[in-house]
Amino acid sequence: MHAAAERETLVSVQGVVKHFPIKQGIVFKKEVARVHAVDGVDLEVRSGETVGIVGESGSGKSTLARCVTGLHPVTSGRILFEGTDITKLSGAGLKAFRKDVQMIFQDPYGSLNPRRRVGSIIGDPFAIHGLASGAERKKRVQELMELVGLNPEHYNRFPAEFSGGQRQRIGVARALAVRPKLIVCDEPVSALDVSIQAQVINLLKDLQREFGLTYIFIAHDLSVVRYVSDRVGVMYLGRIGEAAAAGDLYERPRHPYSAALLSAASIADPDEAERAERIVLIGDVPSPIDPPSGCRFHPRCPKAEERCTVDEPELEVKEGDAADHLTACHFPVEPGENLAREHAGIRQESTEPELPEVEQ
Numbered sequence: 232m233h234a235a236a237e238r239e240t241l242v243s244v245q246g247v248v249k250h251f252p253i254k255q256g257i258v259f260k261k262e263v264a265r266v267h268a269v270d271g272v273d274l275e276v277r278s279g280e281t282v283g284i285v286g287e288s289g290s291g292k293s294t295l296a297r298c299v300t301g302l303h304p305v306t307s308g309r310i311l312f313e314g315t316d317i318t319k320l321s322g323a324g325l326k327a328f329r330k331d332v333q334m335i336f337q338d339p340y341g342s343l344n345p346r347r348r349v350g351s352i353i354g355d356p357f358a359i360h361g362l363a364s365g366a367e368r369k370k371r372v373q374e375l376m377e378l379v380g381l382n383p384e385h386y387n388r389f390p391a392e393f394s395g396g397q398r399q400r401i402g403v404a405r406a407l408a409v410r411p412k413l414i415v416c417d418e419p420v421s422a423l424d425v426s427i428q429a430q431v432i433n434l435l436k437d438l439q440r441e442f443g444l445t446y447i448f449i450a451h452d453l454s455v456v457r458y459v460s461d462r463v464g465v466m467y468l469g470r471i472g473e474a475a476a477a478g479d480l481y482e483r484p485r486h487p488y489s490a491a492l493l494s495a496a497s498i499a500d501p502d503e504a505e506r507a508e509r510i511v512l513i514g515d516v517p518s519p520i521d522p523p524s525g526c527r528f529h530p531r532c533p534k535a536e537e538r539c540t541v542d543e544p545e546l547e548v549k550e551g552d553a554a555d556h557l558t559a560c561h562f563p564v565e566p567g568e569n570l571a572r573e574h575a576g577i578r579q580e581s582t583e584p585e586l587p588e589v590e591q
């Protein structure tokens with residue numbers, strides 16, 4: 232993990248913006264607004280590492296993932312893959328890129344065609360990229376099935392005949408078929424039972440070691456993200472608020488949003504949970520159609536000041552932080568600072584039971 236800093240950059244996301252136009256009108260459709268799904272994201276992914284992405288629902292995680300894999304054209308910005316800007320690719324260049332980058336989705340059932348046999352689903356990439364056919368393709372598909380822990384004899388079965396965890400293994404096998412360099416995993420275990428989650432995560436980790444894979448790993452569950460990631464980026468309303476080595480971020484969050492998100496996460500150790508205090512953010516996530524001015528977290532931020540409403544903070548290294556710990560905040564959380572206690576306007580929820588008031 233410490234070697235991460237010396238690894239080469241595989242993906243460099245530079246100022247990527249993805250807006251979805253909202254159109255109205257029956258004949259002449261006119262753009263009336265835009266969803267600012269991804270609104271200026273910078274992110275580096277190094278070869279062989281796992282970069283986790285966390286953030287509330289609607290923060291733009293999947294949209295970013297789809298931009299990186301070339302499934303969405305970007306509105307603006309650049310995405311360099313091994314130094315080549317993939318937003319400008321077409322023809323043979325695009326085809327080669329599509330082989331190097333694969334995606335695993337949340338819903339292992341919805342992403343598999345129920346009417347097709349598993350062997351042909353996993354074999355698709357061989358056909359698309361003209362890599363193997365006939366008996367050779369079958370042999371390679373069965374090798375892949377074995378690699379991901381599926382019975383190769385189940386080659387002719389349909390997706391419905393597999394359990395949720397097995398279906399996600401089918402998705403992993405299909406992604407691996409063309410020996411990609413990068414796999415973007417969008418909530419790959421969120422739909423699975425906890426016991427099955429661990430098996431799929433460990434499979435992904437083993438495959439990473441064996442094939443030197445690079446992952447972008449999106450998940451709601453902060454403990455899952457910490458377990459799998461070398462580095463983590465925290466997204467809020469289309470932007471990265473903080474990015475750092477996983478341990479650093481979880482132990483010393485500097486962005487008030489990261490601190491709130493982490494304080495709300497379930498703590499496995501009961502002793503620690505008893506001491507912990509949850510920061511409860513006030514208000515809903517604002518609409519991505521009209522994001523707040525300045526720092527877009529300011530309407531909910533316990534540390535917000537006048538400046539935050541007009542001046543958008545840059546994602547940068549703050550004093551005292553590691554060189555790869557970046558925070559976009561004018562007034563970052565100081566080590567030992569207790570946001571819940573020290574700032575008015577924020578409710579604090581203690582995990583300790585409330586004691587009744589005793590009259591003196």
Ligand SMILES: Nc1ncnc2c1ncn2[C@@H]1O[C@H](COP(=O)(O)OP(=O)(O)OP(=O)(O)O)[C@@H](O)[C@H]1O
Nearest residue numbers: 251266268286287288289290291292293294295519
């Ligand atoms: N194809 C689309 N057309 C219009 N708006 C879209 C489209 N895809 C996503 N959005 C909007 O962009 C914003 C970001 O969505 P996205 O799916 O990227 O969020 P997310 O962080 O992946 O959320 P979740 O955790 O729920 O999966 C949301 O407001 C969503 O409604």
Ligand code: SF4
Nearest residue numbers: 526529532539560561
């Ligand atoms: S810039 Fe201001 S509003 Fe934004 S997170 Fe920092 S303190 Fe809060």
Ligand SMILES: [Mg+2]
Nearest residue numbers: 292293294417
């Ligand atoms: Mg999503």
